[in-house]
Amino acid sequence: MRGEAVDRLELRMRRILLALGIKPETPLALAFSGGLDSVVLLNLLVRCGLRNIRAVHVCHNIRPADELAREKVLIKETCMKMHVNLTIVNVKEGAIDQYASKARCGIEAAARHFRYRALVRSAQRFGIRTVATAHHADDQVETFLLGMVRGGSLRALSGIEPVRMLSASQGIYIIRPLLSFERVELFQYAMRKGIVWSEDSTNADTAFMRNKIRHVLIPLLNAEFPSWKTSVLSYVEQIREEHEFVERSAQKILHRLLAQVEGEELLDIELLKKERRLMRLAVIKLYLARLGGGIAASREAVEELDQAISSNKKRIEAGGFEFDLAEGFLKFCGKTRGSSAQAVRAISPLLDSYEKDQYFLMVPAAGTYRCGPYIIQISEYEHGSTLHDTPPATANSLVCAFFPFILRNRRAGDTVLGPAGQKAVDTYLKEIKIAARLRHAVPVIEDKDGIAAVIPSAFGNAASARPLLRDPALCQNKKMKYILLSMKGDSTINVRSKR
Incomplete structure (x- = not known):
């Protein structure tokens, strides 16, 4: 001052x-x-x-x-x-x-x-x-x-x-x-x-x-080895520098090993086998993180995958998820049946932002919310009322969902239970021709019963595509909100809900 x-x-x-x-x-x-x-x-x-x-x-x-x-x-x-x-x-x-x-x-x-x-x-x-x-x-x-x-x-x-x-x-x-x-x-x-x-x-x-450690171990070390902290801090710096070098090198290798197969970004196993084990493990971990969706990337899971690749296995379960290796590529297949792996996401009383998800918003009630690149506007209507200002073409966009629901981006393995049964979100996004590099950012509405809607209207040539919706029959005799999905501008999702 x-x-x-x-x-x-x-x-x-x-x-x-x-x-x-x-x-x-x-x-x-x-x-x-x-x-x-x-x-x-x-x-x-x-x-x-x-x-x-x-x-x-x-x-x-x-x-x-x-x-x-x-x-x-x-x-x-x-x-x-x-x-x-x-x-x-x-x-x-x-x-x-x-x-x-x-x-x-x-x-x-x-x-x-x-x-x-x-x-x-x-x-x-x-x-x-x-x-x-x-x-x-x-x-x-x-x-x-x-x-x-x-x-x-x-x-x-x-x-x-x-x-x-x-x-x-x-x-x-x-x-x-x-x-x-x-x-x-x-x-x-x-x-x-x-x-x-x-x-x-x-x-x-x-x-x-x-x-x-603070009250028992450190006082003992201070008494017996006065300069130990300086040594530890030196080791920390050296370990960090080496880790950063390995990660930078693994990023370069990963970029070289990625291949586009039927619109999906897969990891070439044969090329991966030529790398040293240290780099293989680092590349696999980076690849799993690239997939997103909370896929387990613990050291144990990464080592299991590396062992499976080295042993020429055709399929492997690791970290509570299944992977296919049969065609020379590492391909994520979803959560293992009966797995005790923690659910990727649950609606939380606090969290409306989540790092791995790119964007993640809990919507507890009517109002205006900002989430990632979108602005969501939610209005409620009394049960039985008619939305007079709604064009007839949007009637097919009504979806039922419980409050609170969440808006998040698409994750690998997502499925929607429609009138014809379960449908993979990835399959739907391929059908409406959304590029693989953009699919992770497609908005999804999810409540406690699962995915209620997938909204492609933010993505150029898919703007006119009908949302992938949950089977309306599942909403009968349940106290759910009925949500009308539409788009205004490039970064706004308007959502109206109706009791």
């Missing part, structure tokens, strides 16, 4: 922001817990001249209500004092426990899942392309130790990335400007500046793996 000596941490932060291309006017969303790390980061950003910050606080509702209430008061007062916009996202009580049980993960992982989706949604809502989190050097060390304890891929030891894509479809990046700062430096800065912060009571609970 003018008239004050510039703190050394502020000088470091200015250099970091300059290197990241962050200017004073850059819109920035800050993950703001109210704890020491995020409050110090907010202060540093403001004192470095950033004037377009939106703090985003995600209340997970897994701590005592009185503690959460005090924390919210502090957060609001801090943002008001610093003239920073604030968004508070409340996760429905019990939703994190429910997700953790369903996804078979810990509470920490489930909370992180909700937190990052909320950050993407908030950034998207306010037209922000950069999200900042307050991860610091001590977090980096803890993440490395977590990876060592849990096991898994070498990628898990590459630590927290300083910059990475958070949502490819929205062009939203995440930055971690505090990664070179140790927690003790942040604490000392807070003391110098008289900064007040909130303490999360769960941070002391050693039932959580990260807390056990």
